[in-house]
Amino acid sequence: MDGTSDIFRLAAPSGSLHWREWDDGCVIFNRTTGETHYLDDFTAYLLRLVEAAPRSQDALTGTVCAELGRERSATLEAQIARALRNFETLAVLERAR
Amino acid sequence: MDPVALSRRLAAGAVLSVPPFAVRLQTPLHVLQRSLHMLYGEFDLLDDGEAPDFVIRVSGTGGLHRFMRRQAMAFIDTPPPYTPLPERMAPIMFEQALNWCVATRTLTHLILHAAVVAKNGRAVIVPGQSGQGKSTLCAALVARGWRHVSDEFALMDPSTLAITAHPRPISLKNRSLEVVAAWAPEMAQSPAYEGTPKGTIGYVRPSRAAVESAPEPVTPVAVVFPRFDPAQAPALDAMGKAAAFIALTACSVNYREFGQAGFDAIGRLVDGNPVLGATYPDTGSAVALLEQVVG
Missing domain, CATH: 3.40.50 (Rossmann fold)
Structure with missing residues (x-):
């Protein structure tokens, strides 16, 4: 198992993430941890997708390719994997057990 | 207030209005008393019975420092967060102590x-x-x-x-x-x-x-x-x-x-x-x- 099929979901209850979005990026406040995080547009987009519906890294990559018209590539997959790992470390996302 | 009267009140402990706070300051150090007269000359002294938001005492240190390289130390009501400075810098010590109080003890703003x-x-x-x-x-x-x-x-x-x-x-x-x-x-x-x-x-x-x-x-x-x-x-x-x-x-x-x-x-x-x-x-x-x- 390479972990790409693990389902990612919000680590905190619904409504725990508060968003402010601007042209140069966005910030989220996680009520559960009390932490504030800066996200660039792409990372914020990934989090929005998972917030809307839990999904695996593989499914997330598929959605990104379909919605943004990007080619599936090792670089894109690594970028998404890194973002998910960071969100996990920050206790924003978790893997569904 | 004339400098002598101010010094006398500060030596005993005076409550100074530093809006929006009331600060009780006690110091026997003439260098700080003189500095307060100059820098806080436009501020008001409150009645001694006024409940202060912060209590600060700036005094000399003990031991050999009483005799050489005299130092000033600020005491809030917990162990002071700063290392002592030479006594001639007591005004800086007071400003640092007040900054620390404002930064760590203001819960309303x-x-x-x-x-x-x-x-x-x-x-x-x-x-x-x-x-x-x-x-x-x-x-x-x-x-x-x-x-x-x-x-x-x-x-x-x-x-x-x-x-x-x-x-x-x-x-x-x-x-x-x-x-x-x-x-x-x-x-x-x-x-x-x-x-x-x-x-x-x-x-x-x-x-x-x-x-x-x-x-x-x-x-x-x-x-x-x-x-x-x-x-x-x-x-x-x-x-x-x-x-x-x-x-x-x-x-x-x-x-x-x-x-x-x-x-x-x-x-x-x-x-x-x-x-x-x-x-x-x-x-x-x-x-x-x-x-x-x-x-």
Whole structure:
């Protein structure tokens, strides 16, 4: 198992993430941890997708390719994997057990 | 109050109004008593029975230091957070202790490390860590008639974003002392204290007008991050709002304590006001840029 099929979901209850979005990026406040995080547009987009519906890294990559018209590539997959790992470390996302 | 009477009260412990706080200070040190007479001459002494927000005692240290290299130590009501300084620097010790009290014990306001100045009721927040030029700019603007709201902390109501004034002696370091003396020779400055951990430090005495207007809160109309650069032409540049948000939270000393209320307050501050970077090569152009900001 390479972990790409693990389902990612919000680590905190619904409504725990508060968003402010601007042209140069966005910030989220996680009520559960009390932490504030800066996200660039792409990372914020990934989090929005998972917030809307839990999904695996593989499914997330598929959605990104379909919605943004990007080619599936090792670089894109690594970028998404890194973002998910960071969100996990920050206790924003978790893997569904 | 005459200096002798003030010294007598400070030796016993006096309650000083440093809006919006009442500070009980007790010190037997003549160097601090003289400094308070000069720098806080426009502030009011309250009745001794007034309940203080903070209690500070600045005294000499014991042991061999009583006889050589005399030191001053500030005591709050827990072990002091600072190492002692030479006794001649007791005024700095007091300012540091009061800063520490404000930063760690103010639960009612979201505090930004920032100067706040206002013209015709239009207030500008000038954030920045120590040494980034906010106090120099504050002194320069005050010398040209701007209201001195605060030179160190913006005390912001997280619900309304109104800023409570906290005028204190304006702390200047190193070259800023000469810059302000040249820009505004009429401003009363304390002696310069050389050899502090941050170099040479001096203070500008707040005016009576600053103290009298302290009960009136101000509402910010802009946030301006100052950047002194002698190689650049004066310029005002809009900052990205997300970048500004992060910079402001980094400037806050108690953002985390406020949780979502702090997040919402900074968000509304950034959404509701222009956030600018001001680059300037000299004091005159810095003042002109700020004049432009308030229109």
